[in-house]
Amino acid sequence: MLSISNLQARVESKEILKGINLEVKPGEVHAIMGPNGSGKSTLASVLAGRETFEVTGGSVEFNGKDLLELAPEERAAEGIFLAFQYPIEIPGVTTINFLKTAINQIRKYHGKDPLDAAQFLKLMKEKAKTVKIDDQLLRRSLNEGFSGGEKKRNEIFQMAMLEPTLAILDETDSGLDIDALRIVAEGVNQLRSKDRSFIVVTHYQRLLEYIVPDYVHVLYKGRIVKSGTKELALELEEKGYDWIKAEADSVSA
Amino acid sequence: MSILTKIEGEFDSLLHHLNGKSGLAWNRLREEAFENFKKLGIPTVKHEDWKYSSLKGLEKYDYTLSSASSLSREEVAELPFADLEGLQLVFVNGNFSAELSSPLLNEKIKVLDFKEAEKLIPEVLNEYYGKGLDVEKEGLSALNVALSREGAVIHVPDHTTLEEPVVIRHIHATGQEHIRNSVHHLAVIGKNSEAKIVEIFQNIGENSSFTNIATEIFLSEDARADYYKIQDENDASFHVGTTQVLQKDRSYFYAATFTVNGGFVRNNLNLVLDGEHIESHMYGLYIPNGSQHVDNHTLVDHQKPNSESNELYKGILDGRSKGVFNGKIFVRQDAQKTNAYQNCRNVILSETAGMNTKPQLEIWADDVKCSHGTTTGKLDDDAIFYMQSRGIPKAEAIRLQLAAFAEDVVSQIKWEALREPLDILILKKLQA
Incomplete structure (x- = not known):
């Protein structure tokens, strides 16, 4: 489904990704862990097409398409979804209006007729129930004045509405208390299926107790320095990142 | 011929046409105003209030004053807002067109054109015409008072609601010539009475129009008025307009100004709050692009205690367009317990567009709540x-x-x- 090879990217003159290789197959959940500043969020942003980052080398293939050639909205239409670490507040645009526009633009991309108001509302009610988000919240301006937990839940709700084939969660656990974390994880787990893959970017193992990954990769200084299964996450929780850093630094030295 | 020489000729001919009525108060005011105009002239960027807005471009055009033009009903009906419900008063090149307008209202409530008003309600003109405007400092206001014999005159007596909105449409037929017009509207709303007015400005044709307009609104005690101004003029147009409002105790005034298009636009909105427990709202939206220039000057003068004014202007500027916002709030020494809020927010979409904002608060009272803020940023x-x-x-x-x-x-x-x-x-x- 997703094939990243030797991906390099920088912001201004700073190299951040220095050759990432990653294969994600349908239905798999990959966790990307790593110390702060290792490039985890950059990888998530580059996959979603954020212009701040310049791709300087490598390739990304997504369902047979050259992902790097596509505009962010085309990537979304092709099935990529990024849950933001810091969801943006957009005053004056309600979540409902925002999502209706998004869904109908994606339908247009695929040559389908737009959903009418009734169809859209039905879909929305259904999905709001599955991720336990309050209807009233969706009638307000997008994320404006939402608590941290509400913002993250809104991300998961948007994911449920857009039904991506590859969802990238960028530190979705940051700033959440355990109850909010459980609700968010539950929402994600409900969306797991044999056709849908996830890349879960996180600093801590905590989230992975609830969203159990098939693979865990450790990103350090812009490279994946170690890959394993969910046990690797537990090991990191126990021992911290220092041993990985030492291992990686001795190899590159 | 220079524009000033032309104007002198026009004023002489106006005096001639007034035959016999020149002794009436409002006509005497014309002469006084014209003397002022001769002294003041057309404002230049040397005037503090005109620092960012130059009228120099006027020199490029040879304007004809209020040239009569016959537009057909069909042409007028094709323009936006043609179907707007209400009493429609249509002014073509600054001349009232009875054919294109709804029948005038000459009952208890009067909605007349200026010349009918001169005949039917001279006492209203005597008492109010030009009284709110600063003809001693503002050259173009002085010129407007001196020259205008076109406009709508609305008189709503006490305890009366003007049910139908008054829709004033200014259509500049600039297909052939460059047109100058001088129009003066007057609305006098009696005690506990109510009216709704919209002014719409549009061009048919690509030549220049120079609109010098004044609208005076007098709100008696407990009166209410909603006032809308919608500008959709062409890129060669010049528009200098003053809306002057006098509010008495417990009156309510709401203004919304939408500048969608216009080559050069200067809107003055001046509110004098001469009473207590008054409520005033001012909203504005301007969205210039290309080389359009939009300047909004607003003034709220809180003269007495316990009143509230609230202002929100927003701009979206693209291309090489320029915007100006100048918001004056005066709170006089008597005007304790005043609440006055002002906010101006702008989004600039290009590197070459620009916005000048200047909030100007002068507060002499000590127990007031005033706030102001301006922001200009990118998307x-x-x-x-x-x-x-x-x-x-x-x-x-x-x-x-x-x-x-x-x-x-x-x-x-x-x-x-x-x-x-x-x-x-x-x-x-x-x-x-």
Whole structure:
């Protein structure tokens, strides 16, 4: 489904990704862990097409398409979804209006007729129930004045509405208390299926107790320095990142 | 011939036409105003209030004053807002057109054109014409008072509601000539009475129009008025307009100014709050692009205690356009317990557009609540990326955000029928 090879990217003159290789197959959940500043969020942003980052080398293939050639909205239409670490507040645009526009633009991309108001509302009610988000919240301006937990839940709700084939969660656990974390994880787990893959970017193992990954990769200084299964996450929780850093630094030295 | 020489000739001919009525108070005021105009002239950037707005471009055109033009009903009906419900008064090149207008209202409530008003209610003109305007300092106000014999005169007696909105349409037929016009509207709303007025400015044709307009609104005790100004003039047009409002105790005034298009626009909105427990609202939206220039000067003069004014202006500037906002708030020593709020927010879409904002608060009272704020910024790139990442193309994301930005002002419109044609006009402009 997703094939990243030797991906390099920088912001201004700073190299951040220095050759990432990653294969994600349908239905798999990959966790990307790593110390702060290792490039985890950059990888998530580059996959979603954020212009701040310049791709300087490598390739990304997504369902047979050259992902790097596509505009962010085309990537979304092709099935990529990024849950933001810091969801943006957009005053004056309600979540409902925002999502209706998004869904109908994606339908247009695929040559389908737009959903009418009734169809859209039905879909929305259904999905709001599955991720336990309050209807009233969706009638307000997008994320404006939402608590941290509400913002993250809104991300998961948007994911449920857009039904991506590859969802990238960028530190979705940051700033959440355990109850909010459980609700968010539950929402994600409900969306797991044999056709849908996830890349879960996180600093801590905590989230992975609830969203159990098939693979865990450790990103350090812009490279994946170690890959394993969910046990690797537990090991990191126990021992911290220092041993990985030492291992990686001795190899590159 | 220079514009000033022309104007002198026009004034002489006006005096001649007034035959015999020149002794009436409002006509005596014309002569006084004209003397002032001769001293003041057309303002230049040397005037503090005109620092960022130059009328030099006027010299490029050889204007004809209020040239009569016969527009057909069909031509007028094709313009936006043609179907707007209400008493329609149509002015073509500054001349009232009875044929294109609704029948005038000459009952208890009067909605007349200026010349009918001179015959039927001279006492109203005597008492109010030109009284609110600063003809001693503002050259173009002085010129307007001196020259205008066209306009709408609205008189609503006490305890009366003018049910139908008054729709004043100014159509500049600039297909052949460059047109100058001088129009003066007067609305006198009696005690506990109510009216709704909209002024619309449009061009048919691409030549220049120079509109010098004054609208005076007098609100008696407990009176209420909603006032809308919608500008959709061409890129060669010049528009200098003053809306002058005098409010008495417990009156309510609401103004919304939408500048969608216009080459050079200067709007003065002056509110004098001569009473207690007055409520005043001022909203504005301007969306210039290309080389359009939009200047909004507002003044709220709190003269007595316990009143409230609230102001929100928003601008979206693209191309090489320039915007100016100058918001004066005076709180006189007597005006304790005044609440006055002012806010001006702008989004700049190009490197070459520019905005000058100047809030000017002068407060002599000590127990007041006043706040003001201005911001000028770019669109939020993060927000655009966020929308794109959900499948919304960039152009649509920008449009959604701009529409949301404008919504704060547009949503304040209380007249549903006005919203639809205005929304279409704004959307069309934002898509350009």
